[in-house]
Amino acid sequence: MMLIIINNVLTFVGLSGVLSTIIVIADYFLANYGDCKIDINGKREITVKGGSSLLTSLAEKDIFVSSACGGRGTCGLCKVKGIDGCGPLLPTEKPYMSPKELEEGIRLSCQVKVKRDLKIEIPESIFSIRKYKSVVTAIEDYTYDIKRIEFKLIEPNEITFKAGQYVQLESKRYGKVRQPVMRAYSVSSNPSHTDYIELIIRKVPEGIMTTFTHDHLKEKDEISFTGPFGDFYIRDTGTDMFFVAGGSGMAPFKGMLEELNEKKSKRRIVFFFGARTTKDLFLLEGMKRFEEEMHDFKFIPILSHPEPNDGWDGLTGYIPPYFEEHLRDPKNTEGYLCGNPGLLNASEKRMRELGIEDVYYDSFG
Ligand SMILES: Cc1cc2nc3c(=O)[nH]c(=O)nc-3n(C[C@H](O)[C@H](O)[C@H](O)COP(=O)(O)OP(=O)(O)OC[C@H]3O[C@@H](n4cnc5c(N)ncnc54)[C@H](O)[C@@H]3O)c2cc1C
Incomplete structure (x- = not known):
C-alpha cells in the first residue's frame, strides 16, 4: 500500500515537473507580448519588446537598476516600486522585502516579466548610472587569490562616483562559459581620479566572474561595466x-x-x-x-x-x-x-x- 502511495506521489511530482517545464519552454518560444510601454515616475515612457525581465528591459534602454547578482534573484538589490501591471509578487521576491516594502508594492525588477504595459517608480539618481567601455591598464597580485585591476575609461571617458560605491563588471565568454555575466565590485580608487577606476577582486573557487578576471583577463583587454551604484559611502558628519x-x-x-x-x-x-x-x-x-x-x-x-x-x-x-x-x-x-x-x-x-x-x-x- 505504502509503495503504491509513494509511486503515485512520485508520478504526480514528475508530471508536474514536466508540465511546468513545458509551460516555461512554451512561454519562451510561443508567447508574443508585442511592444509594451513602461511608464517611469509618471515622467518618462519607454517602449520595449515584451517577454524579458523588467531589469533587462530597462537596461536595454540604458536605465541601469542596481543588481549585484546579474539578475539571478539572489542579491535582492534591484528593487523598483510597481504601480501597475507588474503581476503578483513571486515567492522568489518575498524573502527580500520588509513588511513596509510589501505594503508599498516594491518588486525585484529581475523577477518581474514585462508582459503588458507597466507603471513603475525608481529613484531619479538611477538615470545618472551609465554603461562604460574601458581598457585594462594594470593587473597586480595583492595576495595569492586577490588582484588589483585597473580600468582606464574609453567611452564615456570620465566617471563621477562616491568613495565606497560599486560598479557591475561584465565578463566575456571564456572556456565553457558561453554567456557573459555581471557581478558587483566596490571601486577601490580615489574618486578624484575620474579617468580610471580600480577594483580589488578575490578569486572564488569555481566562480564564473572571478575565474575570468584571474585566469583569462589580460592588460589591454576591453571590458564594460555599469555604475556607480549603492549607498555605501561616508556620511559627512564629522563623527x-x-x-x-x-x-x-x-x-x-x-x-x-x-x-x-x-x-x-x-x-x-x-x-x-x-x-x-x-x-x-x-x-x-x-x-x-x-x-x-x-x-x-x-x-x-x-x-x-x-x-x-x-x-x-x-x-x-x-x-x-x-x-x-x-x-x-x-x-x-x-x-x-x-x-x-x-x-x-x-x-x-x-x-x-x-x-x-x-x-x-x-x-x-
Ligand atoms: C555590493 C557588492 C560589492 C562587492 N564588491 C566586491 C569586491 O570589491 N571584491 C570582491 O572580490 N567581491 C565583491 N563582491 C562579490 C562579487 O560580486 C561576486 O559575488 C564574487 O566575486 C563571486 O563572483 P563569481 O562570478 O566569481 O562567483 P559565482 O559564479 O557567482 O559563484 C559564487 C559561488 O557560488 C558557487 N556557485 C556558482 N554557481 C553555482 C551553482 N550552480 N550551484 C552551486 N554553487 C554554485 C561557486 O562555486 C562559488 O563558490 C561584491 C558583492 C556585492 C553585492
Missing part, C-alpha cells in the same frame, strides 16, 4: 568612524581613505581588518602611510588562523571583541562594514550592543 573589512572587503575603504587623506580629514578612524593568515594580508605599507599622513587613523589587522611559522605577534581571533577598547563615544561613532555576511552580522550586532546607532554596510553575500 569618529569604525571601518571593518575582511579580504577584498578592503576595496571601498582604500578609496575612502585615499579621499579622506587627500582632503586632510580631521576625523578619527579605526580600521579593523580581518584575514586568515599573514598570506592573506595586503596593502600593509599603504595603511602604514595613511597612519603617518592622516590626522588620526589606526589600522588594526587581526588574524583568525595564524600559522605557527607566520611569526605573527599581532591580534588574533574574531574582530568584534576588539571594538570596545577603541570606542570613545558610541553616540559619536559611525560603523562602516564591508565583506562577507558572517563578519558583517557579527560586527553590526556588537556595535549595536555597544550603543553605536549609525552602521552602514555593503555585504558581498
Whole structure:
C-alpha cells in the first residue's frame, strides 16, 4: 500500500515537473507580448519588446537598476516600486522585502516579466548610472587569490562616483562559459581620479566572474561595466568612524581613505581588518602611510588562523571583541562594514550592543 502511495506521489511530482517545464519552454518560444510601454515616475515612457525581465528591459534602454547578482534573484538589490501591471509578487521576491516594502508594492525588477504595459517608480539618481567601455591598464597580485585591476575609461571617458560605491563588471565568454555575466565590485580608487577606476577582486573557487578576471583577463583587454551604484559611502558628519573589512572587503575603504587623506580629514578612524593568515594580508605599507599622513587613523589587522611559522605577534581571533577598547563615544561613532555576511552580522550586532546607532554596510553575500 505504502509503495503504491509513494509511486503515485512520485508520478504526480514528475508530471508536474514536466508540465511546468513545458509551460516555461512554451512561454519562451510561443508567447508574443508585442511592444509594451513602461511608464517611469509618471515622467518618462519607454517602449520595449515584451517577454524579458523588467531589469533587462530597462537596461536595454540604458536605465541601469542596481543588481549585484546579474539578475539571478539572489542579491535582492534591484528593487523598483510597481504601480501597475507588474503581476503578483513571486515567492522568489518575498524573502527580500520588509513588511513596509510589501505594503508599498516594491518588486525585484529581475523577477518581474514585462508582459503588458507597466507603471513603475525608481529613484531619479538611477538615470545618472551609465554603461562604460574601458581598457585594462594594470593587473597586480595583492595576495595569492586577490588582484588589483585597473580600468582606464574609453567611452564615456570620465566617471563621477562616491568613495565606497560599486560598479557591475561584465565578463566575456571564456572556456565553457558561453554567456557573459555581471557581478558587483566596490571601486577601490580615489574618486578624484575620474579617468580610471580600480577594483580589488578575490578569486572564488569555481566562480564564473572571478575565474575570468584571474585566469583569462589580460592588460589591454576591453571590458564594460555599469555604475556607480549603492549607498555605501561616508556620511559627512564629522563623527569618529569604525571601518571593518575582511579580504577584498578592503576595496571601498582604500578609496575612502585615499579621499579622506587627500582632503586632510580631521576625523578619527579605526580600521579593523580581518584575514586568515599573514598570506592573506595586503596593502600593509599603504595603511602604514595613511597612519603617518592622516590626522588620526589606526589600522588594526587581526588574524583568525595564524600559522605557527607566520611569526605573527599581532591580534588574533574574531574582530568584534576588539571594538570596545577603541570606542570613545558610541553616540559619536559611525560603523562602516564591508565583506562577507558572517563578519558583517557579527560586527553590526556588537556595535549595536555597544550603543553605536549609525552602521552602514555593503555585504558581498
Ligand atoms: C555590493 C557588492 C560589492 C562587492 N564588491 C566586491 C569586491 O570589491 N571584491 C570582491 O572580490 N567581491 C565583491 N563582491 C562579490 C562579487 O560580486 C561576486 O559575488 C564574487 O566575486 C563571486 O563572483 P563569481 O562570478 O566569481 O562567483 P559565482 O559564479 O557567482 O559563484 C559564487 C559561488 O557560488 C558557487 N556557485 C556558482 N554557481 C553555482 C551553482 N550552480 N550551484 C552551486 N554553487 C554554485 C561557486 O562555486 C562559488 O563558490 C561584491 C558583492 C556585492 C553585492
